[in-house]
Amino acid sequence: MPSEDLPDAIDLRREFHEYPEPSWCEFHTTSRLVDLVEAVGVDECYVGEDAIDPESRLGVPEQTVLDDWHEKAARRGARDDVLDAVEGGATGLVAVLERGDGPVVGLRVDIDALPVAEPSDADHEPAAKGFRSVEEGIMHACGHDAHMAIGLGTLAELADREFDGTLKVFFQPAEEVLGGGEAMVNAGHIDDVDSLFAVHVGFGYSTGTVVAGAEEFLAIRQRRATFTGESAHAGAAPQDGRNAMQAMATAVQNLHAIPRHADALTRVNVGRAEAGRASNVVAERAVIELEARAGTNPVLEAVDRRVDRVLEHAAGMYDCELSTETIGRAPRVDSDPVLASTVCEAAAPVSGVEEVRRRGAFGASEDATYFMDAVAANGGQATYVIVGTDHPSGHHTPRFDVDEPSIDIGTEVLAGAIEEALST
Amino acid sequence: MPSEDLPDAIDLRREFHEYPEPSWCEFHTTSRLVDLVEAVGVDECYVGEDAIDPESRLGVPEQTVLDDWHEKAARRGARDDVLDAVEGGATGLVAVLERGDGPVVGLRVDIDALPVAEPSDADHEPAAKGFRSVEEGIMHACGHDAHMAIGLGTLAELADREFDGTLKVFFQPAEEVLGGGEAMVNAGHIDDVDSLFAVHVGFGYSTGTVVAGAEEFLAIRQRRATFTGESAHAGAAPQDGRNAMQAMATAVQNLHAIPRHADALTRVNVGRAEAGRASNVVAERAVIELEARAGTNPVLEAVDRRVDRVLEHAAGMYDCELSTETIGRAPRVDSDPVLASTVCEAAAPVSGVEEVRRRGAFGASEDATYFMDAVAANGGQATYVIVGTDHPSGHHTPRFDVDEPSIDIGTEVLAGAIEEALST
């Protein structure tokens, strides 16, 4: 059985933890995943533009950043064939087991790490046990290392079982920037999926708890807006400037003042700004990064139209040109209650599971919702499963860590649910 | 000689002081002026649309205000023929002495009063001497009462003298709102004027001082801007509003932030605002009154384009409609130095004149500049004469008063200068 070749789940997680890569730079990670799914013995393994639509990617870093990580992956022994396929940041893969004409079931996990500096002291288990990140300033601080282990483990479990149907495991890049979900969906492998499971560890749920169907995602759109005016000497000719600084300040004030919406909660934030060069020059350029969120997709659209209006007129007020770019995006989709029930049933008998919840509020944003949305649009069902794990500090913080027994729990729950979905 | 019928200059000034009328409501004043110029024996007296282009008027009050003052003038015995001619606020007149084909000389004085409440105590001379304003809240607090006396006196003096040419005295309404200058210019009587004198008393110069040619007027444009959005319940449906309050606030902030100009001093002020109805309703309407000033006409135009841009985009940012209306306007024109020299020469021998200055900074705005501009455009010369008068408090304040001996000084200086101009 090919899956015997797969290392232990905990070892896998630790290996991924030690070699984290940021969004769209998962070159070495993709290469290792290809090795491992081949070891499992998949029927198909799609990489590069076969797995990702490059045009749909959001939040891709600058070419020099991509090049640096690509080169580093090569130095670390990543496979040439994979490196060629994912060149320029077409990372991620889709692994497929085809066993007949039955249902098509999908499992989506994410693979990228975060710009967080990992502690090196002994209180932090990855440091104590020797698998601390080798990349200073980059860390798996959201559990995607565990997600990959679960994805591989589930694939291996199913490879060992008999079923009539197809299993596709989506190893999605660039979730942290909400930039990879739509790009992988647009590559098309999701289109024939009847049932989809997405999985995340943690979120405050302790080891032993499983949430079968997460709800209350926030739809989100993140954008970069650039105001381009004209510089002028602030002392000698202030009237000659087209002041990008003032356009920017007007935008910031009015974006935060976009009205609340009675139909759903909303959020607006301008979180980054950079403008001008020196105190004695009227600023010719200003850049802001902002986001809008909402409890429903239509309300997000309504808020986003307000955002457009504010940006356009803040620029116009100071005779500046405006350019905007979406840098991250995800819709709101709720888990399907029927498929969530399938997870409940699968979870109940799993060793280590202490509590199974049918539903639970997510309260944040995730681009797994693109997969869920696509499946629902095609008449299928999707659910987002949270696998509890004791974590010493919050997601995205330096002391985040996964309680490793939760990995096997996740694998067993998903394998059970997928097997059930394949047999329906 | 007809001018023997004219009352004494001081009595005239006191009569006008007692019956002040606001801008565009000078119905009774116009009627009395017609009586008096007829008493002088003018050859032509133009009133109503023969003296004023109604379409060019700015700052005309609402119809009910016009009606009230029209009716009041009728009750006070204003002439029916004049009242008919000036109906609806076509106030003011042009009185003409035609004595041959020689030069055409103009004198421009203004006739409106201010919304200032006159004191009634004995320290205030008009109250002590019994000619305090009969209209509560309206007062000749800028010396236009003296201007009319000077205009009539000069007309009478010239009527008694021999000359070959034409004298036109322009009794302009609505100077205080910068609303009558262009309207009287556009009626056309200024078009053939070769030399024009405008006159103002005071401005901090004491009795006995004459400034022959004022300079450094500020070009000005005053506007009313109305933002019309859509109301909504602030609690139940804030997203349904198109918020005129926020559009207004954005406009106020950005108008005050219009940059300085290196070529000339500038001013911007939003001086009045009114918006919305109640705290629980998103405001559907907001009105602001604002002005821009500049040391030169091109700089005013540059600032005004900025004003337009701010207003347009403040409205657009909140999806509001914008309407704007000019409510006052005057260009910058400097006095002609040659004609000012004529005034200097005429002033020197006049009894009571102690100091003659060729030039002096004005530092404010005046719509006499429309007349000066028109004359210069037609190849003529114009100067703005300041006749010093001791005044106990500043122009536009309740305790403003004219030192009456300055009236005769003004009349003699202007009569002399006009006689010289007519003989050139």
Add this chain to the structure above:
Amino acid sequence: MPSEDLPDAIDLRREFHEYPEPSWCEFHTTSRLVDLVEAVGVDECYVGEDAIDPESRLGVPEQTVLDDWHEKAARRGARDDVLDAVEGGATGLVAVLERGDGPVVGLRVDIDALPVAEPSDADHEPAAKGFRSVEEGIMHACGHDAHMAIGLGTLAELADREFDGTLKVFFQPAEEVLGGGEAMVNAGHIDDVDSLFAVHVGFGYSTGTVVAGAEEFLAIRQRRATFTGESAHAGAAPQDGRNAMQAMATAVQNLHAIPRHADALTRVNVGRAEAGRASNVVAERAVIELEARAGTNPVLEAVDRRVDRVLEHAAGMYDCELSTETIGRAPRVDSDPVLASTVCEAAAPVSGVEEVRRRGAFGASEDATYFMDAVAANGGQATYVIVGTDHPSGHHTPRFDVDEPSIDIGTEVLAGAIEEALST
């Protein structure tokens, strides 16, 4: 039986409809209500400072407005003793039936009208049937006329029944400005109430529907803020001003930009603004009226601290003095489920009742919550009952009208529930 003297409920409602009075000016209304509760035969009737704490009133109009309505009430035959008691706007009354030592039960209704102009065409039933408002621009457009009829009817019903306890009917003034609730509570009659019922007709529920316990009130605070700076000539000395216009605009922008709150929905609105006098004067004074709302009382407090901070620093930024005044206020309180069940049971058998709902979202603000809060604080129970009524257009709009059969339904439901509460 004294209640035989009471007119028919529909006639009562029509009489109140014909003579509407605005908040704190319910002089004639209070006089009529005193007549009517005396006709019913109450044991106590408190008016003036015995019913209202004058110091706690919010949103009291100017003295001249109070005087006008007081005089008008006198002309219409209001009783001198009542007019003396309510002088200066201490309107409203508390009517009490005392029948032994049993429970104390309260019923709260409101009595003021709105600044809405009532239509006069035949499509509007009050006009067609001859009881249109005699006060131009004032109208019972929220059903308080029906509330008074229900309050009186319930009082009369209970007067006819036997019970061991006390019934207090609170006829509260100034609900529309959220100004009377706390003032009546602070007069103390609520302090010994064990069970309280508040009632409102309509809110989109049709005739025959009864909501036994309304929930999701929005806590609210409405304020007036005044910025006082210093005027200056906008052309001659702009630097001398302390610009209340700019302080106001800064406040408006930043108030609307107060952040959302994750714990509850919030609302902020500046709905009215007035500033300055003329375009050429730096504004010395600006007034805004604003409100904050929230789904919980602590979140309202948090938002209100933000409001304070913005106002204080907007004033400080322009060296202006700030004064603020609360003009309306109400907390959030939810209905007690046990008492709501009592209403459900009482409503079920009432003729005309088609649907009884245990709970229903209110989604707006009401100062009945002061009464509910006080009762709960003293260990009692309170519920807010909505009596459905078909209404042709929304509350606070000119074509609002009450479907009169709902008045008897309301009376019967409340009488039944109160009787039950008195027997507990």
Add this chain to the structure above:
Amino acid sequence: MPSEDLPDAIDLRREFHEYPEPSWCEFHTTSRLVDLVEAVGVDECYVGEDAIDPESRLGVPEQTVLDDWHEKAARRGARDDVLDAVEGGATGLVAVLERGDGPVVGLRVDIDALPVAEPSDADHEPAAKGFRSVEEGIMHACGHDAHMAIGLGTLAELADREFDGTLKVFFQPAEEVLGGGEAMVNAGHIDDVDSLFAVHVGFGYSTGTVVAGAEEFLAIRQRRATFTGESAHAGAAPQDGRNAMQAMATAVQNLHAIPRHADALTRVNVGRAEAGRASNVVAERAVIELEARAGTNPVLEAVDRRVDRVLEHAAGMYDCELSTETIGRAPRVDSDPVLASTVCEAAAPVSGVEEVRRRGAFGASEDATYFMDAVAANGGQATYVIVGTDHPSGHHTPRFDVDEPSIDIGTEVLAGAIEEALST
């Protein structure tokens, strides 16, 4: 005669041009200047804390920047004794010729370069002739290379002449950031100066023109303001943030809206801003760099008080801490007309001088005014001399270049004027 050792003026200028150093990093430049003034044979040469008060420096770069340039200067052969003295950025020097008890005369020149990238094409003379800057991105683009040549040349000329008195040449660092003037003044060598000459080439005047006494400097203060709030997750807990982004935007808007001043022209500009980290985090930190200028020192103070007020309250409005730091500063001082006349007389006979102007508007800011102010405060006289030079493009632009014959003109004019001042 020692000055025979000094290279030709043009060679000196070209050497300085080739090795430009930014403000406070003029380590190699100072070392070379010490070599050269020693070659001239000065009596005293003050460097380091003997020439500069470290505490008074403004705009000093970060330590790592200082260290890099210090090290680079060492590599290029700068003298160890000088490098030790100027360590940490106490650059610049004061060279003194003492020849008796007569008058003390000063000459002030500046020595720093700009962050401008010099062109390398043949149209740019320094490139064509082989003395283009060796430092990429740093360039003498304001003529300070010529100033040093003039300063050294004048020193050498005077060293060759006989006089009874003292000549001090101030080689001031960090003029471009308006950071060295006060620091050198506070070192005390200016205190006994009776007559001071400052010099600048160019400013649009062509070679052959000399302006003897520049006027209309703008007083200036440049500041960095930092707002420190508290970050929060923009989706999960927006209410927990203390938003430095909004504080910054409010400051930018209101700083630009500081009113004009009737007493003098003013300027306000926020030219640089940087805030926050990412769109999904409430920004905890924002930094702006701004400047205020005015035509007089009191008006600058008035505007600066407004700046303080806006910054303080923008921070307060969002509960942020504020820290401010002055990063550049210079007062307004006009040239002394008598000393300017001395320059006129000295300039007239100089070969190459075609036009001598007694006065000329400067219209910008310069920290030479600290020296001029100090001399005037001690009863002496100071003038700022502009030596015309044809320059292909404006100061601070990449194609700026000095027309080298103007260097000798400047040297001769100043040597003549200084000789005259020494003999008075």
